[in-house]
Structure formats: structure tokens, C-alpha cells
Amino acid sequence: MISNDIIMPVFLRRNLMGRGGSQDVAGTLLNVRRTAIFVVLLLGYAYYRSADMSAGLASLGLLAFAAISQMAPALFGGLVWRQANARGAIAGMTLGFIVWAYLLFLPSLGGPDNSHVAATVLGFLFPFTTVFSGPAADPLVNASALSLLVNVVAYVVGSLTRAPKPLERLQAGVFIRRKSRTEKAFRGRKTKITVLDLKTTIARYLGQERMQRSFQTYERQSGRWLEDHLPADMGLIHFSEQLLGSAIGSSSARLVLSLVLQRLDDTSSDTAWLLDQASEALQYNQDMLQTALSQMDQGIAVFDSSNNLIIWNRRFRQLLDLPETAGQVGFPLADIVSMLTQRGDIRREDGKRLIANFLTLDKPFLLELSGGARIIEVRTNAMPDKGIVTTYTDITQRVAADMALKQANETLELRVAERTGELTRVNKEVAEARAAAEEANIGKTRFFAAAGHDILQPLNAARLYSSSLVERLGESENSMLVQNIDSSLESVETILGAVLDISRLDTGAMKPRLQSVPLNDLLRRIETDFAPVARAANLKFTVMPTSLTVRTDPNLLRRLVQNLVSNAIKYTLTGKVLVGVRREGGDAVIQVLDSGIGIPASKFRTVFKEFARLDEGAKTAAGLGLGLSIVDRISRVLNHSVDLQSKPGKGTRFRVRMPIDSTAASSTKVTPSEPIRTAEPLHGLRVLCIDNEPLILEGMKLLLEGWGCSVSTTPSFDVWQQGLTAHDLRPDAIIADYHLDNGTGIDMIRAIRLYFGSDIPSLLVTADRSPEVRASAERDGITLQNKPVRPASMRAWLTQLSVSMKAAAE
Numbered sequence: 001m002i003s004n005d006i007i008m009p010v011f012l013r014r015n016l017m018g019r020g021g022s023q024d025v026a027g028t029l030l031n032v033r034r035t036a037i038f039v040v041l042l043l044g045y046a047y048y049r050s051a052d053m054s055a056g057l058a059s060l061g062l063l064a065f066a067a068i069s070q071m072a073p074a075l076f077g078g079l080v081w082r083q084a085n086a087r088g089a090i091a092g093m094t095l096g097f098i099v100w101a102y103l104l105f106l107p108s109l110g111g112p113d114n115s116h117v118a119a120t121v122l123g124f125l126f127p128f129t130t131v132f133s134g135p136a137a138d139p140l141v142n143a144s145a146l147s148l149l150v151n152v153v154a155y156v157v158g159s160l161t162r163a164p165k166p167l168e169r170l171q172a173g174v175f176i177r178r179k180s181r182t183e184k185a186f187r188g189r190k191t192k193i194t195v196l197d198l199k200t201t202i203a204r205y206l207g208q209e210r211m212q213r214s215f216q217t218y219e220r221q222s223g224r225w226l227e228d229h230l231p232a233d234m235g236l237i238h239f240s241e242q243l244l245g246s247a248i249g250s251s252s253a254r255l256v257l258s259l260v261l262q263r264l265d266d267t268s269s270d271t272a273w274l275l276d277q278a279s280e281a282l283q284y285n286q287d288m289l290q291t292a293l294s295q296m297d298q299g300i301a302v303f304d305s306s307n308n309l310i311i312w313n314r315r316f317r318q319l320l321d322l323p324e325t326a327g328q329v330g331f332p333l334a335d336i337v338s339m340l341t342q343r344g345d346i347r348r349e350d351g352k353r354l355i356a357n358f359l360t361l362d363k364p365f366l367l368e369l370s371g372g373a374r375i376i377e378v379r380t381n382a383m384p385d386k387g388i389v390t391t392y393t394d395i396t397q398r399v400a401a402d403m404a405l406k407q408a409n410e411t412l413e414l415r416v417a418e419r420t421g422e423l424t425r426v427n428k429e430v431a432e433a434r435a436a437a438e439e440a441n442i443g444k445t446r447f448f449a450a451a452g453h454d455i456l457q458p459l460n461a462a463r464l465y466s467s468s469l470v471e472r473l474g475e476s477e478n479s480m481l482v483q484n485i486d487s488s489l490e491s492v493e494t495i496l497g498a499v500l501d502i503s504r505l506d507t508g509a510m511k512p513r514l515q516s517v518p519l520n521d522l523l524r525r526i527e528t529d530f531a532p533v534a535r536a537a538n539l540k541f542t543v544m545p546t547s548l549t550v551r552t553d554p555n556l557l558r559r560l561v562q563n564l565v566s567n568a569i570k571y572t573l574t575g576k577v578l579v580g581v582r583r584e585g586g587d588a589v590i591q592v593l594d595s596g597i598g599i600p601a602s603k604f605r606t607v608f609k610e611f612a613r614l615d616e617g618a619k620t621a622a623g624l625g626l627g628l629s630i631v632d633r634i635s636r637v638l639n640h641s642v643d644l645q646s647k648p649g650k651g652t653r654f655r656v657r658m659p660i661d662s663t664a665a666s667s668t669k670v671t672p673s674e675p676i677r678t679a680e681p682l683h684g685l686r687v688l689c690i691d692n693e694p695l696i697l698e699g700m701k702l703l704l705e706g707w708g709c710s711v712s713t714t715p716s717f718d719v720w721q722q723g724l725t726a727h728d729l730r731p732d733a734i735i736a737d738y739h740l741d742n743g744t745g746i747d748m749i750r751a752i753r754l755y756f757g758s759d760i761p762s763l764l765v766t767a768d769r770s771p772e773v774r775a776s777a778e779r780d781g782i783t784l785q786n787k788p789v790r791p792a793s794m795r796a797w798l799t800q801l802s803v804s805m806k807a808a809a810e
Helices: 002-017 026-050 057-080 086-108 115-125 139-160 166-175 181-185 195-206 208-222 234-248 250-262 269-295 314-320 333-342 348-359 396-473 479-506 519-536 554-570 615-620 627-638 694-706 717-722 745-756 771-779 791-809
Strands: 190-194 231-233 299-303 309-312 365-369 374-382 388-394 515-518 540-543 549-552 576-584 587-594 642-647 651-659 686-690 710-714 733-737 762-766 783-786
Touching: 002 026, 057 086, 057 139, 057 166, 086 115, 086 139, 115 139, 190 195, 195 208, 195 231, 195 234, 195 250, 208 234, 231 234, 234 250, 299 314, 314 374, 314 388, 333 348, 348 374, 348 388, 374 396, 515 519, 515 554, 519 540, 519 554, 519 576, 519 791, 549 554, 549 651, 554 576, 554 587, 554 627, 554 651, 554 771, 627 642, 627 651, 686 694, 686 745, 694 710, 710 717, 717 745, 733 745, 733 791, 745 762, 762 771, 771 783, 783 791
Parallel strands: 540 576, 686 710, 686 733, 733 762, 762 783
Antiparallel strands: 190 231, 299 309, 299 388, 365 374, 374 388, 515 549, 576 587, 587 651, 642 651
16 A cells, blocks of 8 residues: 555656656566565564553554544545545644644653543533543543544645645545536526527537527527527527537537536536546547557557657567567567567668668568568558658568569460461461552552543543534534433543542542642632533522632542532522632631532431432432542541531532631632633634544544634644744643653643743643642643543633633733
8 A cells, every 4th residue: 555555656746747758667666565565564663662562452453543543534524525625634634643643652652641631622622521531531532532523623624725626626526416407507497607608618619600600590590689698598508509419419518518507617527427438438449449450461560759669460560470578568669670680580780771771751661581481561651750650561472473473474485486476477468468458459549540541531532522513513403412422421421530539539549638728719710610510500600709728638629619519500400509618716618508409307328328319319410429429538538527408499508617727828819700701702712732642632623613713733742843833823722631652741831831931821631630640730830620521611711711811912
């Protein structure tokens, strides 16, 4: 008792107040107990040597019991009186022991008998009794009674001179039951606390904003205004309890409101119970955390700022195979490393490096134990108190799996080499097959090109002769027969041209060459080509001017729009065909509108397929349905979307979208083109025709002379130069075939222009539809028309040339 209840509490309190570090107190406790035993024995022996032992052992026992009885007032007073405190208890026991020593202890040591003092004092205090002063009075009873009386008086007086401390209130609240709180708190349905007190208390737990919002809601629901200075009623108390319970729980809310209602400065037993519950919850959470850590497959150890162990789990000791002595608070990290060194898991010279690895944050390292039989991955992270938390993961199996995988990879190299050789052989065969297919495709393309050229040559001659016959026979009896021949040749020409175009698009022979293209120039050419055709069909054909410049391939775009315009004129019986351009954001949209027969919505996809024709379209115009198929292919090559909108019987609108060329100058001046005066005669227009086919030259001469032109022909530049005389005038126009016996038509046009020193307007007629030929012709400013030549297109070009020449002369 002396060591546990007197000396050790004082020692531990001073140690904690001095903020001493954690240390082993087992040795100190053992020394304290040994010293206490020695002192007690020494005092007993001293009393034995000094006391008068004639009184007997019973008297000594009574003397001791009288001394122990001095603790009774403080003990029992603390169980029944809440105002009792340590000052009163110490004062009472001190004075009681002094009286006991004066009256009983000193006489036992051979001193004077002072029993008469006790009898005198008690007789004075209790004059009507003979218990303390009569002949039967016992000196031991008198001394014990007087010492206890002095003890009680000092206990009461000392307790009343100072208010109890919080710890004393807490201890008293454990043993002393209070009156019901509601007995002190309520007066009828009103309380002693105000509305402001409730708001202040609840704001500590819920915050000022949420408290204000909740009380405003209560005011709206109850229909009354809460004044802060007015006392709170039971309804507001119940509302406050529910509101507070939503944050801290119903039990804690009830306790907080009870303390507010009591308006007492002491701490009730419920407060102590609340602290016990909090301590119990803390201990429960700690146990749960320890249990969770123990169940983890990873080892966890936490070291403080001095690198001493403070938290760990069972797995940590298992992975490092540490003894139980290492599993205690305060065990240094250096000692753990020393254990691993002594066991031979790590070399002695690696000890400091290992500690440095532990202290390096966010950098995992491997720890090999038992000669590599176990491999541990260690990760270190920082703690808020400058400590570290380390985790340990057994990766032995993973490392073994990696090694096995490496070995498997090494054995796989041979199989990979074999498979690579086989794959190389297969790839070579595939490449050869692909090369053969590409060669076949190129051969097919060459065949189509050669066949097209060979077929188009006589077809072109036939068209020239048939057109001449149509114009010469006029309204004779054979005119219908000749017109039918010319129409059939035109159909053959259209079909053959479409087949060649589809073949080139499908084989990828047509590659777009993107450049800046002023749309106004492109649309003017289309107007020149199709104005005579529309006029012959009694249709109003209008092309709106535009200033936009787009990024596209001019030849492919022209071919696309030509097919759309051709279809619009072909399937429009009456009305008009309109071509225009609109700007939509960063795109230009070419629109081709007609008032023709229209297309049902269910057939929008069908019309873009090869040889697909609608029943109404077949009745309206002849054809094979290849025009829109070519449009679809060209739009995919150019990446220009084509939209279709149509209503049967109302007309059709095609929209071609393409990006505007933002780099091109936007200052293009747009002037409406003068209508082509086809009635203007071609008489006197000097035209030089060049072709290596005599039949085509003869047909061309017959056709052009029928229009009133002055025509001269030649198969080559040498023949023309030999037959040239000084009286020959410069031709007004040159019409040349591309493929000649010596060179090309472009070369001969250049030579003739150079001879006359003038940029003579020229028209190149060819069956070669490649972009290279078209680009070469455009570089020299030569107009290009594909064979078989349409007489109407050729006449439109000559007419426009004649008009411009006469306008320049005027």
C-alpha cells in the first residue's frame, strides 16, 4: 500500500509533469518496494524498543485501530457529502492524528498519561452525560472519541473554506446521486434558460449558419417569433434536443441540454459517464484498429521521430522473424537492424545503409532474408509527427514467378525465331500476291485506258460525221434517221465515259490534287458547257456568281458538278435549273436545284448505286444510271459530303460541301457573265485542226465548215510547216488531238504559238482522262474536252471565242 498508493503516484506524477521520455519503471518500482519494507520493519523495531510492552498485544491492536479510525470521517463523508474536498480531509486526518498521538501514542512510549484531558473536554462538551467522565469511563474510548470529534470538525470546516475542484466533483458524482434535473430546471412549462442560451449551445455543435437556418424553420412551422431574451418552453426544448441529437446523438444531446438547464458549475455523474463512454469508445476503436492491422497480409510498423517502435502488427514480426522482445513500445529501429545483422540476414557493413533506406521516403527497397529464401518489399512514408510508417510485403512468390517468366522467355526465343521465320515467309508470299494483284489492277487500268482510246477515236469520228449530217439534212426525209444515229452515238459516248471514270475511281487512279479554286471561274465553264443543252430543252438555266475560293481538285469538282447539272437538265421537263454557292460557317456549299420529277425519300440511297434508275426517271430520259454513282465516288475521293433533298413532282436539290480556302485573297470581283449569243455566226473564223487520224480530220472539217468556219487541217507540225506560205494568216483558234505520231498536241500548240508569237486560243481534244494531261493543259491555258467530243460543247467554245474577238475589235 505504501509503495502503490503513496510513493509511486507521487513519482509517476512528477515524471509525467517533467515530460520525461518513456522508460522502464520496473526497476524503480522494485527498489521502492524494497525500501518501503525496510523502513516499515525499521520503524516497527524502533517502536518495539521504545514502547512499554507491559500493556499487552491487545492494547497495541486497539491503539492501531484508533489510529486507523481517523480515516473514517473523510471516507464516509465523501460518500454522502458532495461539498467535501481534499483540504477538509487532510485537515481532519491531520488534527485527528495529532490528538490521537497526544492522548494515546505518547503514553504508550512511557510518557505522561493525558487521558484526563479527553475526559475534561468531552465532559465540557457533553455536560449531561457520564460516559466520558464517570467512574466507568474508558481512557481509550475518550481519546478515540475526542480525536474523531476534532477530525470531523476540521473536515467540515476545511471543506467549507474552498469550493471542490473539478476532479473532486467528478469523484463525488460517481458515488452521490443527484436530484432529478427537471425538479430544478422547470417552473411549470417555462425554464430558467432563455432562447439565446439554447442558440448559443447548439451553435457550438452545429455551427452558426445551420443553427440560424433550423430555428428559422421552426419559427415558420410554429407560426411564432422567438425573442432571444424570453425563456424557452418545453416545445423549444424538445426541438433543440432533436436538432442537437442529429449531430452528436440523442444521449449526448440530452446530457448537454440537461447541463444547460441545471445552470450548475459542478460536473454530474452523467458527465463522468460520458467520459467513460468516450474512453470506452476510444479503447474500442483502438482494439478494432489493432485487430484490423493484425488481419492484414502486409506488415505494418510505425516509428516515432526518435526511430523507436510505437505501433506494429503481428505480420510485421512474422515477416522479419523477430522475437517477442522486439514487440514492445520504444524498441529502437537500430536494434531491429542489429538483430537482422546478428542473424546473418544482412551484412554488417550494410546496416547503416539499411537504416538510411528506412528513413528514405516514398522509395521502396528489397530486403532479402534467410539467404534470399524470403524477399520483403519495404515502403516508407512520413507521419505528421516527423515519424515514419513502414509497410512490409512478402514478394517471394512474385519474384519467383518473374524468374520463371524470364526462363520461359529465354526458351521462347527459339520458338519465336521459328515463328518469325515462318511469318516472314508468309509475309513474303502475301507481298508477292499483293504485287501480282496490283500488277493485274494496273494492267486492267492500262487496258481500259488503251481500249478507251482505241474505241473513242472512231467514236469521235462517227460523232463528227453524224453531227454534220444532222445539220446538213435539216428537215429532209432522212433527218430523223440521222438524228437517231447521232443520239445512239451520244448514248454510247456517255456510257463509255462513265465506265472509264468508274474504273479509274475504283482503282484509285484518280488522285486529288488540292489547290485554291475560285468557284466563279469553275461555274462559268459549267454554264458555257450546259447553256446550249438547257436552251435546247427549253429550260431556264441560271448560274449565280460567287466570290468564294475553296480548297479542292478543280477537275474532279468540275466533273462532279457537271454530272449533277447534267442529271438536273435531263430529268427536268419544264421549269428551271439553278446553280449557286452559299457560305455556311467555314464551308462553301454548291447547290444544284431543279424543278424536275423529284426523288422519293425511300430511294435516296438507291440513286447513288450503279445502274440504279427509278421508274419515273426511266420514263423521262434515257440512260444507265451511272451519273450519281460517279458523283458519289468523286465526293469520297475529295472528302466532300453530298446531301440530297427532294420531293416527288416538286424538284430536287443537291448540296456539295467543301472547305473555304482561308489563305486565298477574298477580293475577287464578281461580274455577271454575258449571256452567250449562240445566234452569232461563226463565218470567217479561222480554225486549225490537228489530228493523226484522217477520218477524224475529215469529219472535223465537215462539221466546222457547216458552221461557217474557215478550216485547215494537218496531221503534224512538220506537215503544217512545209505547207505554210507567206499568205497564210494566223489561225483564230486551234483544235488539236493529244496523242499524235510525233509528240503531243500540247507540244504542237506551243510550237505554233511560238511561230506566230501570239497566245492563240486552243482546244485540246483527247481520250486520256488522267489528271496529268488536264494539269498540263491548264498550265498552258488550253481548254480541254474529252473524246468523243460533243459538238454542242465545241460550238459553244467557238461561239464564245468569236464573240470575245468581235467585242475586242469593236
